[in-house]
Amino acid sequence: MSNSKSYPWIVVGLLWVVALLNYMDRQMLSTMKPSMMIDIAELQTAANFGRLMAIFLWIYGIMSPFAGMIADRVNRKWLIVGSLFVWSAVTLAMGYAQNFTQLYWLRAIMGVSEALYIPAGLSLIADYHSDKTRSLAIGIHMTGLYMGQALGGFGATIASAFSWKTAFHSFGLIGICYSVVLILFLREKKVNTVESAISSTTKPSVTKGLALLLSNISFWIILLYFAVPSLPGWAVKNWLPTLFANNLNINMSQAGPLSTITIAASSFIGVIFGGLLSDRWVQKNIRGRIYTSAIGLALTIPSLLFIGLGDTVFHVVAAAFCFGFGFGMFDANNMPILCQFASSKYRATAYGIMNMTGVFAGAFITDWLGKSTDAGNLEKDFAMLGGIVAFALIIQLWFLRPKATTVTEE
Numbered sequence: 001m002s003n004s005k006s007y008p009w010i011v012v013g014l015l016w017v018v019a020l021l022n023y024m025d026r027q028m029l030s031t032m033k034p035s036m037m038i039d040i041a042e043l044q045t046a047a048n049f050g051r052l053m054a055i056f057l058w059i060y061g062i063m064s065p066f067a068g069m070i071a072d073r074v075n076r077k078w079l080i081v082g083s084l085f086v087w088s089a090v091t092l093a094m095g096y097a098q099n100f101t102q103l104y105w106l107r108a109i110m111g112v113s114e115a116l117y118i119p120a121g122l123s124l125i126a127d128y129h130s131d132k133t134r135s136l137a138i139g140i141h142m143t144g145l146y147m148g149q150a151l152g153g154f155g156a157t158i159a160s161a162f163s164w165k166t167a168f169h170s171f172g173l174i175g176i177c178y179s180v181v182l183i184l185f186l187r188e189k190k191v192n193t194v195e196s197a198i199s200s201t202t203k204p205s206v207t208k209g210l211a212l213l214l215s216n217i218s219f220w221i222i223l224l225y226f227a228v229p230s231l232p233g234w235a236v237k238n239w240l241p242t243l244f245a246n247n248l249n250i251n252m253s254q255a256g257p258l259s260t261i262t263i264a265a266s267s268f269i270g271v272i273f274g275g276l277l278s279d280r281w282v283q284k285n286i287r288g289r290i291y292t293s294a295i296g297l298a299l300t301i302p303s304l305l306f307i308g309l310g311d312t313v314f315h316v317v318a319a320a321f322c323f324g325f326g327f328g329m330f331d332a333n334n335m336p337i338l339c340q341f342a343s344s345k346y347r348a349t350a351y352g353i354m355n356m357t358g359v360f361a362g363a364f365i366t367d368w369l370g371k372s373t374d375a376g377n378l379e380k381d382f383a384m385l386g387g388i389v390a391f392a393l394i395i396q397l398w399f400l401r402p403k404a405t406t407v408t409e410e
Helices: 007-031 031-041 045-073 076-094 100-115 118-130 134-152 155-161 162-187 193-201 206-214 218-248 250-285 288-307 311-331 335-341 344-375 378-399
Strands: none
Touching: 007 031, 007 045, 007 076, 007 100, 007 118, 007 134, 007 155, 007 162, 007 218, 007 250, 031 155, 031 162, 045 076, 045 100, 045 118, 045 344, 076 100, 076 118, 076 162, 100 118, 100 311, 118 335, 118 344, 134 311, 134 335, 155 162, 155 250, 162 218, 206 218, 206 250, 206 344, 218 250, 218 288, 218 311, 218 335, 218 344, 218 378, 250 288, 250 311, 288 311, 288 335, 288 378, 311 335, 311 344, 344 378
């Protein structure tokens, strides 16, 4: 089966479910605060809730480069299976938490296990797909993340109907069972005989890979371009339900699904559109992926203004939809753009470093917006994020100039 022409797309399908579980398990906590704070009093302050969300991001960010290095040197199938099993077990255990300290440490462990997935999963998909389908394949995989984000919004609904513990128990068990499906059907990408003989004697060197990446000015620009949009990206993931509830004067059981479904649906459309456009554009213009990503990111700038300052359902939902569509176009092209500047031997390492910078930006903004919420400034601070996104967009368009559609060697 792994040698069939359709198997590269089967890989995308298998990992799509993993991506969904990856985001659903981490995201549903953001909508269940009202239910959880009845049993865990420390969650009554937004600052403490911000700490709980931020610890995941800090640990996730610290682990990401190491996760990439590991993925470049081991069988990625088993790394993905192990990662999924552990974070699903942690999700299950969160349903048994009795206090803030237990939740805090479980979120930290989840940060370690979830960090191992993204570099391995994206590099595996990139290896299975050529320039003609790479952005679309990555984009389809990204829709799994968005679907997980949307379903995570129903955590509040399940918590309201049953309990927050039931939500954690249910989703944790689903992930544990799906890890068995991956054991049966997921395969590592096999290289040809010549490449296999070479790789068996010359495995990727961690120090050499880091030296090549960190001495490449284009990689530093990609890091900046990836990190800056992560500020509003993570702000939307973690605080948009709260913003919807505040601006529209609705309760969280309604705001959670409304906000996450809006972002997920628009991002779903954005990554598919951005993937198709990028794969076609790059066949005619080597900067096609960069231009596609830039168009998407430009759409998020006015969206952030209206998300923060809008006070009607139409304004806020329309702005969130526009943000999700643009961010989806951006998201679909990060790994494909990286492939134009980084060797295939070190793609997971490179993406791990990128993930670290993006997540650290997310940890900062999540914690900061928690304090901003307590101070009553969430809406204004959301709107201000558009300015720094514009800065990153200008840097990307001015400096990123690939010399090849894909870099496959050192």
